[in-house]
Every structure is written in C-alpha cells, then in structure tokens.
Amino acid sequence: MKGVTVLGSTGSIGVSTLDVIARHPDRYRIVALTANRNVDDLYRQCLQFRPDYAVMADEQSADHLQGRLQAEAPTIQVLSGVDGLEHVSQLPEANYVMAAIVGAAGLLPALSAVRAGKRLLLANKEALVVSGQLFMDEAAQHGAEILPIDSEHNAIFQCMPAGYAKGFDGVGVRRILLTASGGPFRQTDMQELARVLPEQACAHPNWSMGRKISVDSATMMNKGLEVIEACWLFHTRPERIKVVLHPQSIIHSMVEYTDGSVLAQMGNPDMRTPIAHALAWPERIESGVSSLDLFEVARLDFEAPDRQRFPCLSLAYQAIEQGGTAPAILNAANEIAVAAFLDRRVGFMAIPKIIETALSTIPAIEPQSLDELLDVDAQTRIMAEQQISTLV
Ligand code: NAD
Numbered sequence: 001m002k003g004v005t006v007l008g009s010t011g012s013i014g015v016s017t018l019d020v021i022a023r024h025p026d027r028y029r030i031v032a033l034t035a036n037r038n039v040d041d042l043y044r045q046c047l048q049f050r051p052d053y054a055v056m057a058d059e060q061s062a063d064h065l066q067g068r069l070q071a072e073a074p075t076i077q078v079l080s081g082v083d084g085l086e087h088v089s090q091l092p093e094a095n096y097v098m099a100a101i102v103g104a105a106g107l108l109p110a111l112s113a114v115r116a117g118k119r120l121l122l123a124n125k126e127a128l129v130v131s132g133q134l135f136m137d138e139a140a141q142h143g144a145e146i147l148p149i150d151s152e153h154n155a156i157f158q159c160m161p162a163g164y165a166k167g168f169d170g171v172g173v174r175r176i177l178l179t180a181s182g183g184p185f186r187q188t189d190m191q192e193l194a195r196v197l198p199e200q201a202c203a204h205p206n207w208s209m210g211r212k213i214s215v216d217s218a219t220m221m222n223k224g225l226e227v228i229e230a231c232w233l234f235h236t237r238p239e240r241i242k243v244v245l246h247p248q249s250i251i252h253s254m255v256e257y258t259d260g261s262v263l264a265q266m267g268n269p270d271m272r273t274p275i276a277h278a279l280a281w282p283e284r285i286e287s288g289v290s291s292l293d294l295f296e297v298a299r300l301d302f303e304a305p306d307r308q309r310f311p312c313l314s315l316a317y318q319a320i321e322q323g324g325t326a327p328a329i330l331n332a333a334n335e336i337a338v339a340a341f342l343d344r345r346v347g348f349m350a351i352p353k354i355i356e357t358a359l360s361t362i363p364a365i366e367p368q369s370l371d372e373l374l375d376v377d378a379q380t381r382i383m384a385e386q387q388i389s390t391l392v
C-alpha cells in the first residue's frame with residue numbers, strides 16, 4: 001500500500017488523480033489533500049477519501065473546513081499555508097506526492113517532497129521552469145524520483161531508452177518531437193486575436209483543464225514552458241526539441257533515434273493515462289480511459305507552428321537559451337499577464353508584450369540560491385503589474 005499526498009486535489013489534475021486512486025483502494029491510500037480556497041470541494045473529498053491531513057492556503061479557509069469536518073471526520077488534521085503544504089509533502093507515510101498546484105505557488109511544496117526523497121508525480125511544470133537546475137540537483141542529491149505527468153513528457157518518458165540521463169548521443173537518441181494541439185486559436189484570423197475573450201481562450205478543443213493552463217495553450221506559452229520542462233527532465237538542450245503541431249492530440253509526443261526510428265506514445269487525450277502510468281510505474285494499472293478508436297480518429301495531421309501567431313513560443317526558447325533566472329522571469333510575467341487577461345484587464349495579445357518587456361528589462365543572472373530565485377519571481381510580478389496598470 002502506497003501513501004499519496006495530492007497537492008492541489010480540487011483542480012483538474014487533482015480530481016483526475018483521485019479518480020484513478022479510487023479505482024485502486026488496495027494499492028493507494030490518501031495521506032493528505034490540499035486546496036487553495038475551495039472549502040466545499042475539499043470537504044467533499046475529505047469525506048470520500050478520509051486523509052490524515054487537509055491543507056487550505058489560508059487560515060480562514062482552514063478554520064472553515066475544520067468546523068465543517070468536526071462532526072463527521074474529527075481526526076483529519078487541518079493545516080494552512082505554505083508550512084502546511086510543506087509538512088504534508090515530506091511526511092514519512094506519504095510515499096508519493098502529486099504536485100498539481102498551478103503556478104510558482106507549487107514550487108516550495110514540490111521542492112519539499114524532492115528534499116524528502118519522494119516519488120514526485122510532477123504536473124506543476126512552472127516549478128521546474130522557475131528553478132530547473134536547483135530542482136534537479138536537489139532531486140539527485142536526495143534520491144527523489146521525478147515522474148512526469150504532463151502528457152507530452154510522460155509520453156517522452158515512455159519512449160526513451162534506459163540510461164538517457166547520461167546524454168542522448170550515448171543511447172542513440174537524436175531528438176524529441178514535442179507535440180502541441182495549437183489550442184483554440186490555431187486558425188483564428190490574426191486581427192481577431194486581439195479581441196478574443198477569456199471564455200474562448202479557455203475552450204480547448206481536445207483537453208479539459210484549469211483556466212491558467214488553458215490560456216497558456218491558447219498562446220502556446222504552454223508549449224514553451226514544456227520545452228523548458230523537457231530540457232530539465234531529459235537532460236537536453238532546446239535545439240534537440242522540435243515542436244510539432246498535431247491538432248488531434250492523439251500522439252502525445254515522440255522520440256527520434258539515430259537510426260531513423262521514431263517512437264510515439266498514443267492514446268485518448270485524458271490525463272488519467274499519464275497519472276496512472278506514473279502512479280504504478282514500472283507496472284501498469286487500469287485508469288478508466290477508454291480504448292483508442294483509430295477508425296473514429298481516422299487521420300493524424302502535423303504542421304509547423306506559426307511563430308508569428310504564437311510569439312510566446314519564441315520567448316520561451318529565448319529564455320531557456322539565455323538561462324539563469326530568465327525562465328523564472330518568463331514564468332512570473334506570464335502568470336501575471338494571464339491572470340490580468342482572465343480578469344479582463346488586458347487583451348490576449350498583451351500577454352506576449354508583457355512577457356517580452358519583463359525579459360528585456362530585468363537582467364537575468366545565475367541564481368545562487370532558492371531565495372534569489374524567489375526574489376526574481378517577486379520582482380518580476382511587481383514589474384509586470386506596473387506595466388499592466390499603464391496599459392489599462
Ligand atoms: P487547476 O487550476 O484546475 O487546479 C489547481 C489546483 O491548485 C487547485 O486544487 C487549487 O485549489 C490549487 N491552488 C491554486 N493556487 C494555489 C495556491 N496559491 N496555493 C495552494 N494551492 C493552490 O489547474 P490544473 O489544470 O489542474 O493544473 C495544475 C498543474 O498541472 C499546472 O501546473 C498545469 O500546468 C499542470 N498540467 C495540467 C494539465 C491538465 O490537463 N489540467 C495537463 C498538464 C499539466
């Protein structure tokens with residue numbers, strides 16, 4: 001029996017994780033569940049899964065949850081804040097930690113799981129984008145096992161040969177083909193893009209996801225963050241990663257070998273597949289995902305991404321090539337810009353502008369510590385907010 005902490009259990013990935021876990025009560029037990037402010041959902045999940053701990057982001061929500069749990073599940077310990085999140089990420093009884101908080105807010109608890117040498121199921125790509133080198137160094141130092149949940153990275157992991165950590169050339173890998181759906185605006189008239197609304201951006205053609213990652217998919221910053229994520233997870237450079245638009249989202253990514261072989265991982269676009277894969281690895285378990293009906297899919301299309309339509313993709317390549325704190329600056333500016341777009345404070349095409357300004361204004365340095373990274377993150381957020389206030 002493996003104990004599992006699910007960080008961000010009320011979100012899209014969190015709910016899919018609990019769906020898979022509920023199918024295997026003989027294999028997994030929930031140790032802790034966490035949410036931002038959604039007391040109702042966390043309360044319901046607590047009654048269903050009976051964790052030892054529940055964590056809310058702030059004290060007020062935690063008090064509220066505790067009050068509601070008093071009668072029915074008084075033994076559940078309710079904690080709050082980053083301290084609470086860090087605590088449940090390193091508990092000895094939690095063998096696995098699912099990192100499914102959105103944004104850099106998930107960095108500290110994910111890092112805490114890594115430092116405790118856990119199996120980390122990593123959905124929270126922003127954590128790795130912000131702190132790549134430090135995160136991977138800590139994982140190596142503490143023997144943490146990082147298994148990718150992002151469907152593309154999970155696909156790549158499934159197609160990679162053993163020993164890839166020592167370098168692609170030694171194991172005969174030429175490059176990664178990272179697939180992208182192109183999001184809801186792949187064919188939208190360029191003039192229209194400035195006027196698209198949050199609800200249009202959040203209506204992804206193939207995947208049902210949280211609002212932030214849905215907007216990232218619409219700008220293709222999601223793919224940019226994933227290029228950076230892949231560089232760290234697979235110990236490679238951006239020039240070894242080619243982004244391929246594949247609108248059907250059936251191939252989740254590919255690995256090309258030096259002999260010309262290309263291995264692809266395919267399946268219905270349902271996050272329960274990578275979640276089940278990472279939970280059970282190296283075994284395989286039932287995930288609830290239906291069989292892929294190739295006759296219904298009928299065709300698979302591929303095209304090159306249009307860098308003019310999706311400037312965020314180039315900005316992400318620029319940031320990883322620049323290195324140091326540049327990816328942290330990219331991520332923080334993007335988080336602020338996306339939140340402002342979702343709040344209808346700026347238009348869709350302001351998102352890349354805000355990020356570009358942050359990248360060209362804030363100097364990228366080689367970070368010496370986690371505190372330095374967190375400072376850069378905070379400084380970028382302030383700068384991006386200032387820029388937004390001049391736009392509206
Ligand atoms: P979501 O918005 O649906 O859920 C986010 C979760 O994090 C919620 O439980 C929320 O309560 C919690 N949360 C948010 N802000 C918090 C804060 N400040 N402190 C503590 N908890 C907080 O997001 P999602 O779509 O589930 O995505 C989660 C992560 O997984 C993201 O990093 C995303 O990029 C990644 N991811 C998601 C998908 C997907 O299909 N949804 C696919 C690949 C990767």
Ligand code: MG
Nearest residue numbers: 150151152226
């Ligand atoms: Mg993805």
